[in-house]
Amino acid sequence: MSGGLARCGWVLKTLLSHWRGHPMQLATLLVGLILATALWSGVQALNQQARQSYARAAAMFGGARTATLVAKDGAAFSQDLFIALRRAGWAVSPLLEERVQINGRSVRLVGIEPLTLPKETGAVARMDGGELRTFLMPPYQTRVARETLVSLGLHEGERPQLRNGQSLPPLAISPALAPGVLVVDIGIAQRALQKPNQISRLLVARQPLGPASPLSEVVGDRLQLVAPQSESGLEQLTDSFHLNLTAFGFLSFAVGLFIVNSAIGLTFEQRRPMFRTMRACGVSARTLNAMLLVELVALALVAGFVGMLAGYGMAALLLPDVAATLRGLYSAEIPGELTLRPAWWIAGLAMTMAGAVAAAATGFIKLQRLSILAAAQPDAWKELQQRWLKRQGLLAVLVTGIAIACLLFGHSLGAGFALLGTLLLAAALALPVALGLLLQISERWASRYRRQPLLQWAFADSRQQLSGLSLALMALLLAVAVNVGVSTMVGSFRATFVTWLDDRLMADVYLDAASNEQAAEIAQWLKRRPEQIAILPGVRAETRVAGQTIELMGLADNAEYRRRWPLLAAAPDAWRSIAQGDAAFVSEQLSRRAGLKPGDTISVATDAGHWPLTIAGIYADYGNPRGQLAVDGDALVRHFPKTPRTRLALRIAPPQVSRLVADLQNTFHLGERQIADQSEVKAESKRIFDKTFAVTAALNAFTLGVAAIALLTSLLTLAGARLPQLAPLWAMGVTLPRLSAIELAKTMMLALLTALLAVPLGLAVGWCLVAVVNVRAFGWRIPLHVFPSQLVELLAIAMVAALIAAAVPLAKLFRMPPARLIRVFANER
Amino acid sequence: MHRRAFVQGLAWLAAAGPARAQGFAGLGGEAEGYAPVVRGRALTFPADHGAHPQFRIEWWYVTANLRGEDGEAYGVQWTLFRQAMAPGSEGQGWGSRQLWMGHAAVTSARQHLFAERLARGGVGQAGVEAAPFHAFIDAWELRAPEGASAQTLAPLALKASSTDFRIDLRLDTTRPVVLQGEGGYSEKSTRGQASYYYSQPFFTAQGEIALAGRSVGVTGQAWLDREWSSQPLAPDQKGWDWMSLHLASGDKVMLFRLRQDDGADYRSGNWIDADGTAHALAASDIAMTPTAWTTIGTHVVPTSWRVAIASRGLTISIAPLNPQSWMGTSIPYWEGPVRIEGSHGGVGYLEATGY
Secondary structure, three states, X not given: OHHHHHHHHHHHHHHHHHHHHOHHHHHHHHHHHHHHHHHHHHHHHHHHHXXXXXXXXXXXXXXXXXXXXXXXXOOOEEOHHHHHHHHOOOOEEEEEEEEEEEOOEEEEEEEEOOOOOOHHHOHHHOOOHHHHHHHHOOOOOEEEOHHHHHHHOOOOOOOOEOOOOOEOOOEEEXXXXXXXXXXXXXXXXXXXXXXXXXXXXXXXXOOOOOOOOOHHHHHOOOEEEEOOOOOOHHHHHHHHHHHHHHHHHHHHHHHHHHXXXXXXXXXXXXXXHHHHHHHHOOOOHHHHHXXXXXXXXXXXXXXXXXXXXXXXXXXXXXXXXXXXXXXXXXXXXXXXXXXXXXXXXXXXXHHHHHHHHHHHHHHHHHHHHOOOOHHHOHHHHHHHHHHHHHHHHHXXXXXXXXXXXXXXXXXXXXXXXXXXHHHHHHHHHHHHHHHHHHHHHHHHHHHOOOOOHHHHHHHHHHHHHHHHHHHHHHHHHHHHHHHHHHHHHHHXXXXXXXXXXXXXXXXXEEEEOOOHHHHHHHHHHHHHOOOOOEEEEEOXXXXXXXXXXXXEEEEOOOHHHHHOOOEEEEOOOHHHHHHOOOEEEEEHHHHHHHOOOOOOEEEEEEOOEXXXXXXXXXXXXXXXXOOEEEEEHHHHHHHOOOOOOOEEEEEOXXXXXHHHHHHHHHHHOOOOOOEEEHHHHHHHHHHHHHHHHHHHHHHHHXXXXXXXXXXXXXXXXXXXXXXXXXXXXXXXXXXXXXXXXXXXXXXXXXXXXXXXXXXXXXXXXXXXXXXXHHHHHHOOOOOOOOOHHHHHHHHHHHHHHHHHXXXXXXXHHHOOOHHHHHHHHHOOO | OOOOHHHOOOOOHHHHOOOOOOOHHHOOOOOOOOOOOOOOOOOOOOHHHOOOOOOOEEEEEEEEEEEEOOOOEEEEEEEEEEEEOOOOOOOOHHHOOEEEXXXXXXXXXXXXXXXXXXXXXXXXXXXXXXXXXXXXXXXXXEEOOOOOEOOOOEOEEEEEEOOOEEEEEEEEOOOOOEEOOEOOEEEOOOOOOEEEEEEEEEEEEEEEEEEOOEEEEEEEEEEEEXXXXXXXXXXXXXXXXXXXXXXXXXXXXXXXXXXXXXXXXXXXXXXXXXXXXXXXXXXXXXXXXXXXXXXXXXXXXXXEEEEXXXXXXXXXXXXXXXXXXXXXXXXXXXXXXEEEXXXXXXXXXXXXOOO
């Protein structure tokens, strides 16, 4: 037993001794693994960070995610109802909120009751004893996010003044708060807003306290329960974006694994004499394989650990909010993360190890099949390589078949991802074959020019070199393709997202009055205002089409509004038929689900019978889980006379928004849910998206860097092996500078061919992401935008990377002493 | 077990203020600005059944040892704490400086279910009225009917419920409340720390409890403790072991041991004859020795004891009904029903804090 162990130790030691002679190879292997893991874990960390930012904004004091109790008329009500409900067993917490003007800027002042505040309503609930005491005791506290403090032009400790002359307690920064919100104790809010004993609404905790009396028994019909809303469109759009980023993480990981695969392939090749010697000394193939596996797992473990750290570091560096990321990583104070983190680490490391083993699998298989004697002859390996290349071609065809099957017959998200994976794999497998064919054609073409033997040689030699470089070239292909794909995806997302936000949330202020009468009153009041305000009434109704409940929305009669409506497809004269009241636009989701296209007719059930509508076009309605039809607003009211006409969308010059919102709220007692300032929503959403976009660009650079390193190491390894090919040319009189130039041209040609092949592949990847993966996950499709300048830029970067990778070994050749070249002939095989 | 994130580390507000880490839950903090506890002040009822906001801390504490119709033993705890965040005038409405905390628990040999409620004073979510007596927080309450006796503090209706348990008991007795210590002045150290302390150990209890959806009718005995102080612990006292014992003979015994940093402790107790006569026990007369410890998470708590009171010929062992009777509340502690064996039989409640 101990003899066996000792032998294992001895084998392992011999195996490891290889790295001492080839530190660069070890570095490639480790760097490949580290970068693969880092890219993957970094993307994960970024995703989480961005999600948290959204959650922070969405969950803040309920947003729409928490159930609330509100007065029937939306006005403030007595806090006695809060007490009555608590005493009856209800887990409710009071909130008093109103828009206030501070230094000319409109912010939301929220009074909370920290002891009863449900924990799911935001990080402000996580006050510890000392903080709570400061919050509840004189001089009290006004909690604010740093960005809000900056935008108000105030400093911590200052007391903000309200327009009614009241001042708030000293400001204190609370990083977890959403922007544009000031949080005080409810008692302070009641005093500052001069609403003693009044509350705007009650938050209902998700977790009940226990049995409770029915609502009507406690408060009669004075309060109504507003159920929490499901995800908003914005959140769905974000989810989709993050799904795509996750896909990017996977792709980057795959690129990293290719590098690992190429590095491992090379080390296997170089250690063949060592393997042979060990086998001849009596080491069984099983022991050898086992020890190789031990070595690999150990390397993967080290690299995986460093990679995880590097990934987090990268995420932290790339995000402006470094502190927040670090807090998420290292502190135990945020519940949920604490339990997630070990699992995350284990998952990340396991992924690295599985990846490393998968990358080494071909090497193991080859080793197993190699006979002891054959192992000594490099040609045997080459032959195997040749045969393997042929098999690769066949395999590529097979994998392409699977990809096509995934596209045609798969409908799940899994099939979408499988399509992505098989597409990339097939392309990588086919690359050497494709390059070989291209070179063969070129060689034939060159053979016509008999005066150019060097040119002919260059093509022939490139073909021979292909097998050695193929793995590195595959890595380059995948890196460029993934870059193209992800840039296209991100660019398309951004273009779509920004236009969609601008178009669909075109109005600056949205409000929902308590009644039709109040809406009319508000409209009159708005017309008397000095500002230029465009009032777009919004009417909605619910109906059933093809067995499913859908939303009917009325289009406002406003040229600008109609011009910017995000139509994806339209029949001729679409808007005229809409105005006539017998046509409708259908949302993309509904058009997909019900198979509706322009020109089709449908019958919509209304309060007064059936309403036949012709489909005049399809519009983007990203993130809306419900199907929607858009019809003329007046026609909608005619067919649904009972539909409430309480919604108004207002367009106004942006600087006037906050004042108008505050005036509207104070004049008509509109609650937070009844009026929304979209400019803030838009700005915040764009900011978070831009952060993620910047990060993606940086990630792209990382991926290309990884591919360049792979190319460099492959070329370095090949440099020595290629001397027997180069020495005869040198002996025939080709100067070293000329030889170097030819070598460089060859490498660059291979790289350029690869990069060019990567462009269509990348576009295909981008298309898969937005048109397959996204549609299967969310039911809507982002239009694919191709950005040619971006592609050129990427190609240029890839070529620069290839140039740098090729230059290092060539510099060696350039300065090679003639003696070394002559020695090639001395020990000719 | 569901814990509300915001109370984690709350450590009962006083502990987080300037008096941080002064004894268990900050009870050893400076008393400056609060009303002092003085020897010789006569307690008056019903006024002293109500709240004393000028003192820093106060509690209404009921424990009950019950027997179910199913023959099983059960324990019930119902507690309301009041804590002032700062000395001074009480403040109006939300400006009140009073915080209230309710703890309730139901214990069987296999289950220990508990819940916590927190509330601000001043707005009616929690509070105590002296007459007719009514202590409440959210839907939990301890309420005497109109015209109930101020001397006996009986009868009382006790109610509490949570997502996984429900308590509905009626407590009754004809005996007057019993003053602890010297006429209600209960010394807690040799350096003057003290509290006002009286009890009603003679309650009979009857009603219904539910554990995890299973209801059971119960009868038994209950003990109410009333205590208020501004600095009940000396700064070096880190916790206490307290027990209330219903002996089979009808006698009632209250014992406590305050543990000091230096390893010494301050022992005190009261022997209440079956007829209600109270006899203070000298520290030298009381022996309290842990015999078994229970590990709950990171806490190691003495849950079995050997207790001797030489002058009364009492030598008993005390064992928990459920060693896992841990109150995982903002201030965590162990509190649960116990069985008594030895020279005397009976049941009781054990409380162990600061572990």
